[in-house]
Amino acid sequence: MLVGLLFVTNIAGWNLVLMVIGLNFVSDLSGMYSGGLQTPLIVGLVGENEMAEAQGFTSGVSQLITLVAQFVGSGLLLFMSYSELAIVNALTFLAAGLLYANIGASVRKQQPDQKEEVNDQNFFATISSSFKQVRQAHGLLTIVLVVAMLNGLLSSVEPLISIVIAGNKSMLIGSYSFTIALLGAAAAIGLALGSAVGTKLLKNTSLFQLSLLSTISSAIMAVVILNKSSILCLILMTTLGFLAGTSSPKLMQWLVVSVDRKILSSSAGLLNTILAIAGPLMTTLFTTIAGTINVNYALYGVLGLSAIVFTVTLIVMIKVNKTKQAKIA
Incomplete structure (x- = not known):
C-alpha cells in the first residue's frame, strides 16, 4: 500500500527508487518468513x-499461478498505473492473510484444547539443533548438498545456453529473445509439473534415484549444448525442471520426519537457504x-561436476541401503 501511495507523490526519481527498494526488501523478508511458517501448517x-504430495501440489500450483500472473500483470499495465497495480497487489496479500486467519480459527x-509446542531457543541454538538433527538422519545432509548442487546446475545451464545461442544463429527458434523465453518457460513448466504431478507419479522412487537421474540429465544437457541442438535443449530443460520439482518436496518430507516439530520451520528455512544460495x-x-x-x-565444468555429484550420490545411496538392511536384519 505504501508503494502505491509513493508512486503518486512528487518524490525525486532516485529517492523514490530507494524507498521502493527498501519496502520491497521488507516485503520479501516477511514473505520468506511466512513461507517458512507454512511448512509446519501443511504438516x-x-x-x-x-x-x-501436499508440498509438491502447493509448489506446482504456485509456479503455474506465477507463470499466468506474469502475463496478467503485463496486461494490467496497459490500462492501470503503477500505483493502482501496487494497491491491487497489496489487496491480494490481504486476501491471503484473511484466508490463513480463517484456517487458524477453524x-x-x-481442537480447542491442543497446546502448541513453542521453540524457546535463541537463533543460533535453534540453527545448531536443526543442523545436529539433520546430521543424525543418515544421508540427509549429503542429499541436501546434492540437491543444492543440482539446483545450482539447473540455474547455471540457462545463462550458458544463452551465451552459446548468441554466437550460433542456427540454434535460434524465431528470434533470440523468443528462444530464451522458450527455454525459461520449458524449465518453469517442468518445475511445475514435477511439483504437482511428479510427487505422485514417482512416489516410490527414492530421492537418491531422482538425484542420479538429475545428474545424468545435467551431463547430457552439457553435451547437447556443446552439439548446439535447440530442440534437445528444450526437452532436457523440461526434464531437469521436472526432476528438480519432484526432488524438493521429497527432500522436505525427509526433513519433516527427521527434526522436531517445534524447530521444523527454522529447519525448513535453513534447508531453503542452502538451496537458494x-x-x-x-x-x-x-x-x-x-x-x-x-x-x-564452463560446459566441461558442468559435465565434470555432474560426474562428481553422481559418484557421491551413488556411494551414499549404497551406504544408506546397507545401513537399512543391517537394521532390518
Whole structure:
C-alpha cells in the first residue's frame, strides 16, 4: 500500500527508487518468513506421510499461478498505473492473510484444547539443533548438498545456453529473445509439473534415484549444448525442471520426519537457504569461466561436476541401503 501511495507523490526519481527498494526488501523478508511458517501448517493439516504430495501440489500450483500472473500483470499495465497495480497487489496479500486467519480459527475450533509446542531457543541454538538433527538422519545432509548442487546446475545451464545461442544463429527458434523465453518457460513448466504431478507419479522412487537421474540429465544437457541442438535443449530443460520439482518436496518430507516439530520451520528455512544460495554461486562460477576463458570450458565444468555429484550420490545411496538392511536384519 505504501508503494502505491509513493508512486503518486512528487518524490525525486532516485529517492523514490530507494524507498521502493527498501519496502520491497521488507516485503520479501516477511514473505520468506511466512513461507517458512507454512511448512509446519501443511504438516499439521495433512500429516507427515502425505507431506511430499501436499508440498509438491502447493509448489506446482504456485509456479503455474506465477507463470499466468506474469502475463496478467503485463496486461494490467496497459490500462492501470503503477500505483493502482501496487494497491491491487497489496489487496491480494490481504486476501491471503484473511484466508490463513480463517484456517487458524477453524483449527482452534476443532481442537480447542491442543497446546502448541513453542521453540524457546535463541537463533543460533535453534540453527545448531536443526543442523545436529539433520546430521543424525543418515544421508540427509549429503542429499541436501546434492540437491543444492543440482539446483545450482539447473540455474547455471540457462545463462550458458544463452551465451552459446548468441554466437550460433542456427540454434535460434524465431528470434533470440523468443528462444530464451522458450527455454525459461520449458524449465518453469517442468518445475511445475514435477511439483504437482511428479510427487505422485514417482512416489516410490527414492530421492537418491531422482538425484542420479538429475545428474545424468545435467551431463547430457552439457553435451547437447556443446552439439548446439535447440530442440534437445528444450526437452532436457523440461526434464531437469521436472526432476528438480519432484526432488524438493521429497527432500522436505525427509526433513519433516527427521527434526522436531517445534524447530521444523527454522529447519525448513535453513534447508531453503542452502538451496537458494547454490543457484547464484554456481551461476557466477560458470558464467565467470565462460566470460574469462571460453563457454565450452564452463560446459566441461558442468559435465565434470555432474560426474562428481553422481559418484557421491551413488556411494551414499549404497551406504544408506546397507545401513537399512543391517537394521532390518
